[in-house]
Amino acid sequence: MDDYKFLFKVVLVGNAGVGKTCLVRRFTQGLFPPGQGATIGVDFMIKTVDVDNEKVKVMGPLTTHFHTLTLVLQLQIWDTAGQERFRSITQSYYRSAHALILVYDISCQPTFDCLPDWLREIEEYASSKVLRVLVGNKIDREDREIPTHVGEEFAERHNMYFLETSAKEAENVERLFMQIAEDLMKQARSRDLPRYDASATSINGRTSTVSDSSCCSKFQ
Numbered sequence: 001m002d003d004y005k006f007l008f009k010v011v012l013v014g015n016a017g018v019g020k021t022c023l024v025r026r027f028t029q030g031l032f033p034p035g036q037g038a039t040i041g042v043d044f045m046i047k048t049v050d051v052d053n054e055k056v057k058v059m060g061p062l063t064t065h066f067h068t069l070t071l072v073l074q075l076q077i078w079d080t081a082g083q084e085r086f087r088s089i090t091q092s093y094y095r096s097a098h099a100l101i102l103v104y105d106i107s108c109q110p111t112f113d114c115l116p117d118w119l120r121e122i123e124e125y126a127s128s129k130v131l132r133v134l135v136g137n138k139i140d141r142e143d144r145e146i147p148t149h150v151g152e153e154f155a156e157r158h159n160m161y162f163l164e165t166s167a168k169e170a171e172n173v174e175r176l177f178m179q180i181a182e183d184l185m186k187q188a189r190s191r192d193l194p195r196y197d198a199s200a201t202s203i204n205g206r207t208s209t210v211s212d213s214s215c216c217s218k219f220q
């Protein structure tokens with residue numbers, strides 16, 4: 001059995017208090033922390049999100065047989081501080097991100113108004129290939145200020161995926177991260193999973209990389 005471990009870096013950004021930490025805690029620990037304090041600098045968590053098996057045909061000079069590959073997918077989720085004073089620290093985490101989640105609070109107009117500033121930062125510091133997702137959080141709240149279609153239009157205009165979530169009510173949180181994982185996995189598969197052909201007698205020792213900034217390796 002051969003295992004391939006894919007590690008993808010996902011970074012959350014957005015104004016202070018929009019719920020970045022709560023989204024991460026909901027996804028990684030299944031809870032909504034009471035009295036969540038502001039993030040200082042950057043925090044990170046790892047979650048193994050998917051284990052997939054793939055049968056591949058291995059054709060040797062004498063025999064042809066099937067091999068089962070176990071694909072293990074991990075998300076390394078970086079939760080950055082929204083406060084301005086941490087900005088120079090958090091910027092340094094953009095570069096190696098495979099996906100960036102830009103979060104605003106649907107009940108707080110200023111967090112939406114700041115999105116263009118965040119996009120400028122992303123453009124300046126992140127890879128141009130980064131997967132960008134816009135998230136309107138706190139949809140459980142009744143004092144909504146930003147209608148869904150406004151968020152949707154903004155995302156469309158800037159080539160981003162869009163999703164509304166509630167970390168509190170666990171709405172769309174799993175879907176958000178799983179969609180990202182699936183997309184990144186799709187990219188990785190189309191690029192770098194080893195190919196098996198007539199000349200391949202052994203698949204041992206192959207290493208798969210997700211992209212130039214990735215950390216993805218075969219483990220024994």
Ligand SMILES: Nc1nc2c(ncn2[C@@H]2O[C@H](COP(=O)(O)OP(=O)(O)OP(=O)(O)O)[C@@H](O)[C@H]2O)c(=O)[nH]1
Binds near residue numbers: 015036138166168
């Ligand atoms: N109603 C509601 N409140 C939420 C939700 N998500 C987070 N909150 C609340 O919003 C506040 C800020 O949440 P955090 O997760 O700390 O926000 P943050 O974006 O990580 O903030 P910084 O670390 O300062 O950047 C907390 O009081 C949370 O309880 C949500 O989905 N619904």
